[in-house]
Amino acid sequence: MPELPEVETIVNDLRPYLMGRYVVDVSLLDAKILPLGLDAFRSLVLGRSISTLKRRAKYIIANIADDLLLVVHLGMTGRLILRANSNKEERFVRLVLHLDNGWHLIYADQRKFGHLEVMTSAEWARRDERIGPEPLSDAFTVNVLAGLLQAHKGAIKPILLNQRVIAGIGNIYADESLYEARLHPERPSNSLNLEEVRRLHSAISATLARGINNRGTTFSDYRDGQGRPGANQNSLAVYRQEGKPCLMCGASIKRLRLAGRSSHYCPVCQESET
DNA sequence: TTCGTCCTGGTA
DNA sequence: TACCAGGACGAA
DSSP, rough: OOHHHHHHHHHHHHHHHHTTTEEEEEEEEEEOOOOOOOHHHHHHHOOOOOOOOEETTEEEEEEEEEEEEEEEOTTTTTEEEEEEOOOOTTEEEEEEEEEEEEEEEEEEEOOOOOOOEEEOOHHHHHHHTOOOOTTTTTOHHHHHHHHHHOOOSSSHHHHHHTTTSSSOHHHHHHHHHHHHHTTOOOOOOOOOOHHHHHHHHHHHOOOEEEHHHOOOOOOSSSOTTTTTOOOGGGOOOSSSTTTTTTTTTTOOOOEETTEEEEEOTTTTTTTOOO
């Protein structure tokens, strides 16, 4: 569910409240989201204070000691919400980190595809190596994108979703980026000319930046660090807009199934021919 | 590269 | 009641 803009929003929301906070207790309500097990997790986390909080791809990474990281992935329906008290009812709570100031960091996750891990920086580095470049970083140039796309010959849409190719893009922002670049989701990745790569590069930057400015896209599950929905769902051109008119040409937005997931596109603006 | 799978609930 | 869902991994 949460893609780069959603995770970025959560991290920015939580950072000022979590800096320097200690974990004084842990409540586990569903073992599945904690592969380490509660006892090992407790021994690694209790008494540690959070010194940094950042995002990489769709991961939330908290430094809890010199060489120890708490790594959270929200999966499809995960939420990380900070509450000053536990009176507010939250559904699907799987784990709670109790902080030294009495606040609770709640991990809720309806479908339980997300998880929490604790690892050393070396272990994280090995994971990090297998993730593609951050699309909003300076390192993500048109030439870098061109090289990444050239290395794959399959349909471009699933390539954009592949975290080993580019970090942080999910189904929403992939569809929106392809629409904005006027590229059909089934175009072979290595068939784009330089002008098309340029369009895609600027479309990816623009759609992700817009998503962050709008504090994420909420259809049902996503909430920010305070438990509030985002607003980017009101700015989507194609994602989940099947049957509605294209904003550029008025044609009916279509949906097709690609690599097991929905792709939304305008059949006129996003022609499959080069 | 594609498919199935992990899960649960909302919606048509 | 069937279908759909924003992710990621491993197997074929």
